[in-house]
Amino acid sequence: xxxxxxxxxxxxxxxxxxxxxxxxxxxxxxxxxxxxxxxxxxxxxxxxxxxxxxxxxxxxxxxxxxxxxxxxxxxxxxxxxxxxxxxxxxxxxxxxxxxxxxxxxxxxxxxxxxxxxxxxxxxxxxxxxxxxxxxxxxxxxxxxxxxxxxxxxxxxxxxxxxxxxxxxxxxxxxxxxxxxxxxxxxxxxxxxxxxxxxxxxxxxxxxxxxxxxxxxxxxxxxxxxxxxxxxxxxxxxxxxxxxxxxxxxxxxxxxxxxxxxxxxxxxxxxxxxxxxxxxxxxxxxxxxxxxxxxxxxxxxxxxxxxxxxxxxxxxxxxxxxxxxxxxxxxxxxxxxxxxxxxxxxxxxxxxxxxxxxxxxxxxxxxxxxxxxxxxxxxxxxxxxxxxxxxxxxxxxxxxxxxxxxxxxxxxxxxxxxxxxxxxxxxxxxxxxxxxxxxxxxxxxxxxxxxxxxxxxxxxxxxxxxxxxxxxxxxxxxxxxxxxxxxxxxxxxxxxxxxxxxxxxxxxxxxxxxxxxxxxxxxxxxxxxxxxxxxxxxxxxxxxxxxxxxxxxxxxxxxxxxxxxxxxxxxxxxxxxxxxxxxxxxxxxxxxxxxxxxxxxxxxxxxxxxxxxxxxxxxxxxxxxxxxxxxxxxxxxxxxxxxxxxxxxxxxxxxxxxxxxxxxxxxxxxxxxxxxxxxxxxxxxxxxxxxxxxxxxxxxxxxxxxxxxxxxxxxxxxxxxxxxxxxxxxxxxxxxxxxxxxxxxxxxxxxxx
Numbered sequence: 206x207x208x209x210x211x212x213x214x215x216x217x218x219x220x221x222x223x224x225x226x227x228x229x230x231x232x233x234x235x236x237x238x239x240x241x242x243x244x245x246x247x248x249x250x251x252x253x254x255x256x257x258x259x260x261x262x263x264x265x266x267x268x269x270x271x272x273x274x275x276x277x278x279x280x281x282x283x284x285x286x287x288x289x290x291x292x293x294x295x296x297x298x299x300x301x302x303x304x305x306x307x308x309x310x311x312x313x314x315x316x317x318x319x320x321x322x323x324x325x326x327x328x329x330x331x332x333x334x335x336x337x338x339x340x341x342x343x344x345x346x347x348x349x350x351x352x353x354x355x356x357x358x359x360x361x362x363x364x365x366x367x368x369x370x371x372x373x374x375x376x377x378x379x380x381x382x383x384x385x386x387x388x389x390x391x392x393x394x395x396x397x398x399x400x401x402x403x404x405x406x407x408x409x410x411x412x413x414x415x416x417x418x419x420x421x422x423x424x425x426x427x428x429x430x431x432x433x434x435x436x437x438x439x440x441x442x443x444x445x446x447x448x449x450x451x452x453x454x455x456x457x458x459x460x461x462x463x464x465x466x467x468x469x470x471x472x473x474x475x476x477x478x479x480x481x482x483x484x485x486x487x488x489x490x491x492x493x494x495x496x497x498x499x500x501x502x503x504x505x506x507x508x509x510x511x512x513x514x515x516x517x518x519x520x521x522x523x524x525x526x527x528x529x530x531x532x533x534x535x536x537x538x539x540x541x542x543x544x545x546x547x548x549x550x551x552x553x554x555x556x557x558x559x560x561x562x563x564x565x566x567x568x569x570x571x572x573x574x575x576x577x578x579x580x581x582x583x584x585x586x587x588x589x590x591x592x593x594x595x596x597x598x599x600x601x602x603x604x605x606x607x608x609x610x611x612x613x614x615x616x617x618x619x620x621x622x623x624x625x626x627x628x629x630x631x632x633x634x635x636x637x638x639x640x641x642x643x644x645x646x647x648x649x650x651x652x653x654x655x656x657x658x659x660x661x662x663x664x665x666x667x668x669x670x671x672x673x674x675x676x677x678x679x680x681x682x683x684x685x686x687x688x689x690x691x692x693x694x695x696x697x698x699x700x701x702x703x704x705x706x707x708x709x710x711x712x713x714x715x716x717x718x719x720x721x722x723x724x725x726x727x728x729x730x731x732x733x734x735x736x737x738x739x740x741x742x743x744x745x746x747x748x749x750x751x752x753x754x755x756x757x758x759x760x761x762x763x764x765x766x767x768x769x770x771x772x773x774x775x776x777x778x779x780x781x782x783x784x785x786x787x788x789x790x791x792x793x794x795x796x797x798x799x800x801x802x803x804x805x806x807x808x809x810x811x812x813x814x815x816x817x818x819x820x821x822x823x824x825x826x827x828x829x830x831x832x833x834x835x836x837x838x839x840x841x842x843x844x845x846x847x848x849x850x851x852x853x854x855x856x857x858x859x860x861x862x863x864x865x866x867x868x869x870x871x872x873x874x875x876x877x878x879x880x881x882x883x884x885x886x887x888x889x890x891x892x893x894x895x896x897x898x899x900x901x902x903x904x905x906x907x908x909x910x911x912x913x914x915x916x917x918x919x920x921x922x923x924x925x926x927x928x929x930x931x932x933x934x935x936x937x938x939x940x941x942x943x944x945x946x947x948x949x950x951x952x953x954x955x956x957x
Contacts, residue, residue: 251807251873252278257862267295269303276310283867285314305331316350325350329363338735341370345378345739357385357417367739373728374735376402377744384413392418403747404431405464412436429453435465438473451476458487467495474504479511482521489524496839498531519548523556530563539563558589562596570600578613581620591617591624598630603928607637628657632665636925639672640915648672660937663689663698664925670705683707695790697937700944701921713793713948726752726764737772749773753780758787765798774803775831793949800945803832804845804872811876815884820950821894822880824942825901828935835870843869846879853878856885895920898939903932 256278267275272295279288292311312327328347332340348363364382368375376399383395392414399407408431415424421444429437438453454473457465470491477484485508492501505525509517517525522545529538542563545556561580565573574597581590581597598613614630621627635650651672654665670685686706693699694711703710722730729752736745752764765780781798788795802808802823812819829847830836842849848856850866856878857864868874883901890896890908900908907929916922924940927933 251871251876252281253868253871253874254877256282263294269295269307273303273306273310276307276314280310280314280317282871285317289314289318305334312346312350316346321350321354322356325354325356325359325363332363332366337370341367342735342738345371345741348378348381349740352381352385361385371735373732374739374741374744376400377406377732377736377741377748380406380410380744381741383410385417386414387417387419389414389418389420403751405433406744406747407431408433409436412440416440425449425453432460432462433464434460435462435469439469442473442476447476455484455487458484458491465491467492467497467500470495471500474500477504479508482508482512482518486520486524489528493528493531498528501528502532515544517544519545519550519552519556522548523552523559526556526559535563535567539567554584554587555589557584558593561593565596565600570604570606573597574600574609574613578616581616585620588624591621591626594621595626595629598633599928602633602637611637625657628654628659628661632661632668635665635668635672639668639675642675644672644676648676660698663693663696667698667702667705667921670702695941695945697941700941710944711948713796722767723760723763726760726767729764730767733773734771749776758784762788762795762798766794769798769801770803774801775833775836777801778827778831796945796949800827800942800949801832802946802950804876805950807873807876811880814877815880817880817884817887818894818943820946821939821943822883823946823950824939825883825898826876826879827942828939834872834875844875844879845872846875846882848875848879848882852882856882859885893920895924895936895940898936899923899927899932902935903927903929907932 255274272291276288276291279285279291288310292307292314308327308331312324312331315321315324315327325347328343328350332343332347335343344363344367348360348367351357351360351363354360361382364378364385368378368382371378379395379398380402383392383399386392386395392411396407396411396414399410408427412424412428412433415421415427421440425437425440425444428434428440434453434457438450438457441447441450441453450473454470454476456462470488474488477488479485485504489501489505492498492504502525505521505528508521509525512518512521522541526538526541526545529535529541539560542556542560546553546560548556557580561573561576564576567573577593577597577600581593584590594613594617598610598617601607601610601613611634614634617624617630618627631650631654635647635654638644638647638650648669651665651669655662655669657665666685666689670682670689673679673685674682683706686702687708689702690699690706690708693702700711721727729748732748733745736742736748753761756764761780762784765777765784768774768777768780777798778801781795785792785795785799790796790799805823808822808826809819811817812822826832826845829842830845832845834845835843836847837843838847840849843853848869850869853866853869853875854864860878860881862878883897886897886900886905887894889905890900896908896912899911911917911923911927914923914926917926924933924936927936
C-alpha cells in the first residue's frame with residue numbers, strides 16, 4: 206500500500222477506535238454489539254438490549270467496569286442524566302485505570318446536559334493524560350465545550366493545542382480559533398492557514414472575528430460576498446438595519462442560500478412586506494420545503510388578509526390552498542382553488558384541476574369523476590386533461606362501475622392517444638378484458654401498452670405473458686418473461702418474470718471489499734472522522750459539499766464506499782446513484798453502495814428472532830429510512846423502520862418490554878419493535894409477504910378492503926391494483942430490493 210494511503214488508513218483507524226473507547230461518537234455507531242444469550246422478548250445485542258437485560262442493582266453494589274458499561278449504555282440511549290447519576294453514585298477514583306473512561310463518559314454527559322464548562326474541564330483533564338490523535342480530539346472537544354460556555358479565550362487555547370496534534374483538520378481548527386479572537390490581525394493570520402477549505406467556512410470565521418472586533422458592517426459584507434446572505438441578514442438585523450436585513454433575506458430566498466434554516470427564517474419573516482407577494486411566496490415555498498407548513502400558512506394567511514382574498518392573485522391563492530391541503534384542511538383549500546381557477550392563465554387551469562381532484566377526495570367518486578371529466582372537456586389541449594380523465598376513470602373502476610370507467614378510458618384514448626395517461630388506460634382496459642376472460646382482447650391492449658416506456662410498459666409485458674399462459678401458450682409466456690427478465694434485470698417486473706419463468710436468481714459477482722480509499726477520498730474521510738469525533742458537524746458538511754462538487758463519478762463511488770457503515774449511509778446511497786448515472790448500476794461495487802447493509806448483525810439477529818427473511822428486513826429498512834436511525838417522516842414515523850410512536854408502544858406492551866418514545870431513534874430498539882410488528886402482520890396474513898408489506902406501509906384496514914377486490918387473491922394482481930400509488934410503489938420497491946440484497950449478500954459473500 207502506498208505510504209499516503211497507509212498513513213490515512215492508520216489515522217482513520219486510530220480515530221475510530223479511540224472514539225469508540227471513549228463513547229464520543231454518534232449513537233448509530235455505538236449501537237452495534239456482539240450477540241449474547243438473551244431472555245424471551247429480547248433479540249439481538251445492542252445498548253438497548255443490554256439495558257433491558259440488566260437487573261436493577263444499586264450502583265454501589267456494582268463492579269466499576271459494570272458501572273461504566275451501564276453508564277455508557279444510558280448515554281447512547283439518550284439519557285445523560287441517568288449516566289451521570291450512575292457515575293456520581295459509584296465514583297471511580299483517579300488512581301484507578303478506569304478513570305479515563307469514566308471521565309470521558311462524564312464529560313460527554315455534562316456536554317449533552319448543557320453543562321459546558323464542567324464538560325470542558327473533564328476533557329481538558331483527559332487531554333493532559335495522553336498524546337497524539339487522542340490528545341488532539343480531547344483538546345478540540347474541550348475547545349468546543351468552552352466555546353459553548355462562552356469562555357472564548359480558554360476555547361481558543363484548546364483549539365490551538367488541538368491543531369498541533371490533528372494536522373488533517375488544522376485548517377478547520379484555525380478557523381474555529383479565528384472566530385473567537387477580537388484581534389483582527391491575529392484572526393487574518395489564522396485565516397491564511399485555512400487555504401483549500403470551503404469558502405463558506407472561511408467567510409463564516411472571518412465574519413465572526415470581525416463581529417468580535419466590533420465591526421459588524423465588515424462582517425456583514427464578508428458573509429454576503431461569500432453567498433451567506435441569510436447570515437448577513439441576521440448580522441444586519443442584530444445591528445438594527447432592517448432594510449438591509451430584509452434585502453439579504455429576500456436574496457437568500459431567491460438564491461437558495463443553504464445557510465438559511467427554518468429557525469432563522471422565522472426570526473426574519475416579519476421583515477417582509479405582506480404586499481410584496483413575490484417575497485411572501487418565496488418564503489412560503491421555503492417553509493414548505495423545510496417541512497414547516499404551519500409557518501407557511503401564517504405568512505400566506507397574513508398576505509391574504511392584507512390584500513383581501515377577493516383581490517388576491519392566482520399564485521397567492523394556489524399556494525395558500527396547497528399549504529392548507531398539507532395541513533389536512535382540504536375543505537378550506539377547495540374554495541381557494543376555485544377562486545384561483547376563476548382567474549386567467551395556466552395557474553388558473555392548474556387550480557381548476559386541483560379543485561376537481563380535491564372534490565374526488567372529499568366527496569367521492571360520483572362528484573369527483575364528474576368534475577374531473579368536465580375539466581378535461583373544458584381544457585382539452587392542456588397537459589392535465591389526460592390526467593383528469595384517468596383519475597375519473599380509475600375512480601369509477603374502483604367503484605366497480607365498469608361501463609362508466611370504460612367510457613372514460615376510451616374517451617381518454619380518443620382525445621389524448623399519446624398522453625402518458627393513455628398508456629395506463631390501455632393497461633386497465635386489458636385488465637378488465639382479462640378479468641372477463643376475453644384473452645385476445647386483453648392481449649391486444651397489453652401489446653399496445655407495452656410499446657411505451659417505464660413501469661407501465663413493463664407491467665404490460667408481464668400481464669401479456671400471464672395472458673398467454675391463461676391461453677395455454679406456455680412457450681410464448683416463457684419467451685416474454687425471459688425477455689422481460691433480461692431487459693429489467695434488477696427491477697420489480699424483471700425479478701417476478703425471472704421467478705415465473707423458472708430462471709435462476711441474478712448472479713452478481715462479489716466486489717472487492719474493504720479496499721483502501723484513493724488518496725483524495727481517503728484524506729477527506731480521515732478529516733470527517735476527526736470532525737465527527739470532535740462534534741464539528743458544520744465543518745464536516747462543508748468538506749463533503751466541497752469534495753462532491755469537484756469529483757468524478759469514480760471518485761464519488763470511492764468516497765461513498767468509505768462513508769458506508771458510519772452515520773452517513775444515506776448520503777453514500779445518494780452518491781452511489783449519482784455515480785451510477787455515468788458508470789453502471791450493474792457494477793457490483795456500485796450495487797454495494799446503493800444497496801448497503803449497515804447493522805447487518807443486528808438485522809440478521811432480529812430476523813432469526815421473529816422468523817423473518819433477513820434480506821426482506823434489510824430491503825424494508827432501506828426503503829423506509831435509508832438506514833437513518835433518527836429520521837422522522839412528515840407523518841411522525843421515526844427511526845430505521847419508521848415506526849409510529851403508537852405502534853411502537855403497542856408492540857412493546859405486547860412483548861412485555863419497557864418503552865420510552867425517546868428510544869425510537871436507538872437502532873436496536875427500533876429494529877426489535879419494527880421486526881416484531883412486521884412479524885405480527887406476516888402472521889395475520891398467513892405468511893403472505895405482499896399483504897404484510899402493504900399493511901406495514903398503509904395499515905391493515907385498507908389492505909383488508911383491497912383483498913376483497915376481484916383477483917386480489919393473487920398477490921401480484923393485488924400489488925398492481927393497490928389504489929394508493931405510494932403503497933404500490935413501496936411494495937414493488939421492497940420486493941425488488943429483497944432480491945437484490947439476496948443476490949449481493951448471499952452465503953457466498955466473501956466479506957463475511
